Amino acid sequence: MTAKTIVATGTSSGLGFEAVKQLLAQTQPYKLLLGARDVARTRTAFGKLDFDTAKHSVTVLPLELSDLRSTRAFAQLALEKIGPTGIDILLLNAAISDGADKPGPHGSKWSEPLIVNHLAQHYLVHLLRDKLVESKSRVVFVSSGAVRQVEDPSVLDYDVKAGSGVPGIKLYGETKFIQLLGALWWRRQLAGQCAVLAVSPGLIPGTGLGRGMQMDMPANLPDAKPVAEGAASILRAFSREDLPEDPEQIFLTSWGEWWDKEVYGKTLDVALQEKWCPAKEDIEAEEGLDG
16 A cells, blocks of 8 residues: 655653554555654654554654744755655644743734634644645544533634743633634635634543633543543544535534534634634734744
8 A cells, every 4th residue: 555644743741642643553655744842852753652663663853843944844854755745644733732821932912722723733834735735635633522511702803922921721711712713724724725623622630721821621521531432533534535515614513514504603703714814825914924
């Protein structure tokens, strides 16, 4: 079988690491290009896994999503590694849950969670766009049911800025809401060229994500799922071919159904999507990358 090429963020631990582990146990060969903040630690972790290195390849490249220059460098390295072949799947899994009580990284006006959970990965899709279109890739955004927590999107203008003081538990839902705006924006931009969908892994206490929210998520919570099950939910989005005809119905649930779009209806506002999904050139100008 021909190896499938996957470019991914957020795979150095938790759900992303487990998802890669499950891929490496498959008979289908994979060529994995993974972005990680701590390259040495991540390479060591994957090196300890028992998988067929004659069938699969794992390449870990430096990626610090709070730094858009690092995001751009990662995209360039990934494209060099891919060469003339294509990208089968782009997995956008990285997320943090800190509050907005610090200055923005590298002088940005935005909080680190907004940059990591949305802006940098939105920028990454821009940087890979030509290859994604050429490859007819599938783009998978790992989303969350927390998007339902946003009742009034107008507060986002203040809340997701650096120094707003918004706590992690609220900011996580807000930045994932904006990320879903981005998934829907890309669904429109890449219509007929790439398959774009969002997927929820479910409530997974074992990932450590709750630390940034300053809350403990016990494993015995109602509807809680183990990490392996959450990772399997993400991987279902790689192969599902029953995408609904309605282009706004984009969200695959952790129980394997397509969520009724009324559940995330506020993210269907096209004006909001345009507002929070800037063009590549606008991102580079605002974040000081065009100099």
